[in-house]
Amino acid sequence: MFPLVAENLVVEFQGKHVLGPVDLRLDKGDIAVILGPNGSGKTSLLKALHGILKLKLGMVRWSCLETESVGKQMFVFQTPIMLRRSVFENLTYPLRLRKVSKAEANQRATEWLDRIALSASMQVPATRISGGEKQKLALARALITEPEMLFLDEPCAALDGKTTNEIESMLQSCVENGTTIMMSTHDIGQAKRLAKNIYFINKGKLECIQSAKTFFVKPSSINASKFIAGDIIE
Template sequence: MGYPGTLLPLQLDGVTFTAGGRTILEGITARIEAGPRTVILGPNGAGKSVLMRVCHGLLAPTAGTVKWNVPDRPGRRRQAMVFQRPVMLRRSAWDNITYALKLAGVARKDRDRRAQAALEQVGLSRLAQSQARVLSVGEQQRLALARAWAMRPEVLFLDEPTAGLDPTATGEVHRIIQAIHDAGTKIVMTTHNLGLAKYCADEILFLNEGRLLEQTPAERFFTQPASAKAHAFLCGELLWH
């Protein structure tokens, strides 16, 4: 499409977000590069999902800046997000994808081809004409991933993509995330699941009480956490903080 340059890196400088008189994010500075899979970890209430929404542009920071390498154009965005509870349109699985592609400005001749490929990639071809809202929770999450993948995003934000899924469905989502990464899309993900983080992460952003305490390679984080809070989190002491 002739985009000038790539979106990444994404630079956050002093990002603060407050709501209802409460500071949810405080002074976060980080640089998110292309390539490595970035997982945002932290205990409940750390601000993980809010940080992801600020990065994606759904929320504006109260203070500080969020800056892509090049501007992301409204209407034909080069980044996508899949939520913990994906929104399904009252349409078939197929139409959920083709309608999203239409809104994104994809030419009609390309929509069906992309939808077919995306459903095949997530193992839902047989359910293409099923109503999206009657699919199982795991199938809906796979459809949400297919819908996002069909957009061919440069960056894909995933908010707790395996929350509430059984082990089989979780394994399917693991596989899909890996395939999207292998296809060249930058993955940025939040999760409470340390097993998923170890499986998917190349780097970790560790949040606690709205502050970024660590941005470090995943292997180092899991073997030699630099902060006492991160060590406590890995030991389970902060999981329900």
């Protein structure tokens, strides 16, 4: 069972080639980590798979109808985007959009607030909470819909160790609950802690698709070896 297959994906910005051709298949229950240097195409790949970037070529096929896939996948951006509403309403909003009853939406939001330790700030405008709290809220707002597929773009890029730990635990438990994750990071430590499979990208090309176990011992590209060793890739 797979949530998605990408075939021959190519992305260009103003005629400049930035991604592809990419072929990949994502299996259900995976924590797939896209690892690669800055500017290598991680964000573009995630957005292309999620369907929010215009493709020059190729297609993404889902294991369900494309129209259904829209409601089953969520994307958490590197810089969390808060709705101009209270912390609580940020959590109920996606549920109300999905026609969940007000009573159930309130109950689920209350549970999630507790899980991310933001109950005391539930009425605060979400734009006012700290960066780490925003990132946790953005993740909770995605997970509250129980997505089958979750895309995350460098979810811990600007966070301290404690918040990073909390977010990594949230990700691990959501995979245990059946969500498939594809996320990017340039943090090798995070990839080692979380990944089942590694997608190493360099200059828009997927150079390695390997299990995390194998990748960190025997990466299948020279650039990946350099990246793991902390060397600069030219």
